[in-house]
Amino acid sequence: MTVAANALDIVATDPGSRARTGTLNLIHGSVRTPAFVPLATKATVRGLLPAEVAALGYDMVLGNTYHLFIDPGHELIAGGGGLHRFMGWERPIITDSGGFQVFSMGHGTVADEIKGRASHGGQRHGKTLGITEEGVSFRSHVDGSTKFLSPEIAMEIQAALGSDIALVFDECTPFNVSRDYTARSTERTHRWLERCLSWHDEHGAGGPASQLVYGIVQGGVHEDLRVESAEVVAASRADGVAVGGSLGADKAQMYEVVDWTTAVLPGHKPRHLLGIGDIDDLIRGVELGIDTFDCAMPTRLGRHGVALVPEPETRWRVDLTGARFRDDQGPICEGCACPACELGLTRAYLHYLLKARELTGLRLLVTHNLAFIARLMHRLRTAIAAGELAAEAAALRAGALP
């Protein structure tokens, strides 16, 4: 059992939904919720300085156990004073357990797996060597050597990293597996949850005493399995609950899965929705009672030349690499007051930087995208506190600039 049993301080709830707002109090500070958590997988929000991320309104970032274990190694990071000091971010950090990598190294992305296709030229398959009750063997993507992760090792690594929140080691259940496999996998994840908590209990006094541990709900797209998993995690000693695994083939199914889950979760435990992402998904997630989200989308899209804009019909995206923006003197995003847009830069300039492969272009777009999401979350928090979430959500979904 960890110390902060009531780390989440809820100050307001929305009468028309499960949404709530408040603060999540952690070792390195508090997180205003609902919050989006930018990914700093390899100990950096790619392209941005810690101060820049904070200035955009972010209280927490997410690091990855798998990646930091492979390179540069958790011992090295621990020796240097922990992940916070290592990356120069003294605010909260949540670390993912590496469970997702077991999935992605075998299947590629979530979308690839669902659609049954190979991603990146089919180069990504087969790095996961085997999943057993003990843990997972896989081939390092860096040097090809065989590595092994187990619930205990994942917790040990996260303890060494010193993250504010550790996620238990799980198997991200694929979409294209049988219900029976999903059931067995989910049960194993439950056993792994217990092992993670036990490891944490045993080592907490001498180490991560106030590090929170979040259990992970699996169960695929099966209501009974999801509900059971949510109940198992909720009833455990875990401080918080993360919703993971395959969330379905489309948004409707995803919302349904999250709905089943949060419907049975106790109100006091913080809830994290793993890997979500899109503007509309964040809005719905908040309505379904999610407190924190993480997603590669805003930062990755920015690096890929896409700017987030208030246009639902284009899924809130505009790809500035297209030649039609070559002489577009308009702003990146009309009305946006982010550090990038404040410079008065044109789409023509961004397009030019992108085509010229200048790093500044990527920095500018990542900054804008993260600012966009940060404002979205801020507006949702404010709306919940003011009892106006329904109207605000409707406006944002219709294309209001957050």
Next chain:
RNA sequence: GGCGGGAUUCCCGAGCGGUCAAAGGGGCCUGACUGUAAAUCAGGUGGCUCAGCCUUCGAAGGUUCGAAUCCUUCUCCCGCCA
């Protein structure tokens, strides 16, 4: 004026008698991207009445069953020598 080298599909650039509508880049277009092996990846990129046909490899002739590839002349580039 002389001697060499070169002109290839939007651009650069392979090809050097048939398996070439023509490698490979770039550009352009489309698509993807949701717990980041991702500043990435995939597909397309002469035309059509599209399992075939037509038009393309500076221009015009010629050799050959057959030419972007060989020959002749011409036009224009680029070196070197005068």
